[in-house]
Amino acid sequence: MEKLIINGGKSIYGEVEISGAKNAVVAILPAAIIASKGKCCIDNIPNIEDVNCIERIFEYLGCKVERKEGALTIDSTVVKSLNANTEHVRKMRASYYFLGALLGRFKEARVELPGGCPIGSRPIDQHIKGFEALGASVTIECGAVSVKAERLVGTSIYFDVISVGATINVMLAAVFAEGVTILENAAKEPHVVDVANFLNSMGAKIKGAGTDTIKITGVDEVVGCNYSVIPDQIEAGTFMVATAACGGEVKIKNVIPKHLESISAKLIEMGANVIEGDDNIIVKSDKNLKGVNIKTLPYPGFPTDVQQPMSTLLAVSKGRSVINESIYENRLKHVEELNRMGANITVEGRVAVIDGVEKLKGANVKATDLRAGAALVIAGLVAEGTTVVEGIQHIDRGYPNIEEKFKHLGGDITRAKCD
Ligand code: EPU
Secondary structure, three states, X not given: OEEEEEEOOOOEEEEEEOOEOHHHHHHHHHHHHHOOEOOEEEEOXXXXXXXXXXXXXXXXXXXXXXXXXXXXXXXXXXXXXXXXXXXXXXXXXXXXXXXXXXXXXXXXXXXXXXXXXXXXXXXXXXXXXXXXXXXXXXXXXXXXXXXXXXXXXXXXXXXXXXXXXXXXXHHHHHOOOEXXXXXXXXXXXXXXXXXXXXXXXXXXXXXXXXXXXXXXXXXXXXXXXXXXXXXXXXXXXHHHHHHHHHOEEEEEEOOOHHHHHHHHHHHHHHOXXXXXXXXXXXXXXXXXXXXXXXXXXXXXXXXXXXXXXXXXXXXXXXXXXXXXXXXXXOOOOOHHHHHHOOOEEEEEOOEEEEEOOOOOEOOEEEOOOHHHHHHHHHHHHHOXXXXXXXXXXXXXXXXXXXXXXXXXXXXXXXXXXXX
């Protein structure tokens, strides 16, 4: 077990390079298993634990994986097992994408129920609804989901809730479904578009990703391809918010500014200076920012994944802010830790009322999920004195080299073994 030790109170300056998007890569990698010919060479892979987990799952299923300088080559021409019965599946959420991918290619799969951050109930009923609509039978027994179909046939599926996971998983299964599949009320997140682009590069026929209606025309076969993952919208958002909170000036490089509009808009509303370039964003802040209200929503709304880092910024901004977390019922657990550092936040259900304080004070705190971890790191950078963040295995699942990136910007942050 490791921890981060942060001596806070310094403004941050310089440039930071954003890595490949976690929530895109964790879908693109499992999707590669549908290629029955050729290898997939996927570039801009972030160095995070979730990617390590997926590599282990591929090996468990008998596929060949090779990692070199930020790229991963997957040879799935031979798949020896359709039963992903390994602890690595249970360690992360996105392992459920092996279900849709294997169902599409082999018409059969068994995958343990996924893990992931404890931020709410996270059902998979919409994934199941989609698989069944395509003609599969789905059973959940002994902690695993089994899917099986004689054949998959395209149809129209209207999702009851907007779900990134269900949209991608059903899209994966539908690549090989006979005829046309239409997904309605689909998620529009950038990573949904990235997965569709990757599948099309392999030979799939998918149109409309990025809108709420996705049309998939079934094909018989797809082949390996070269592909580069988009930059991480959430990592970029985290550094934008961190700069606003710590004060200073940071150029956030290798981003798609369009993906960050909801975050830029809020920071500008608070009084920060946000300058968009072609593939970078500069954030300047004198820390003299005013509170705002946030409601998390599916893309293009304000992302739930940036809500926790944002709550740290609002904790040290002037006046009252209100956060309404509309996606997950349990994504405000980090607030207790922020209050230990001197924040003044009350939570009722999915709503946090934040009365801004002048400063936070260093304390020993613990991350209980990935973005809570990012929120606490930012709090440590802002706070006077020393903060020790434990539970950083959650942070390592989704942020590559977080302490190195902040150190490069002038943050005093080091990693150490827990006693
Ligand atoms: N939902 C259902 N039924 C389903 C699926 C989802 O009711 O079958 C509900 C969920 O309970 C939630 C909402 O729909 O209230 C949205 O869930 P979604 O399926 O979109 O989330 P997910 O696919 O499980 C992904 C990201 C999350 C991110 C959400 C929302 C991955 C691996 N995870 O989760 O990322 O918060 O979309 O954008 O892509 C993170 O990166 O920290 C993280 C948690």
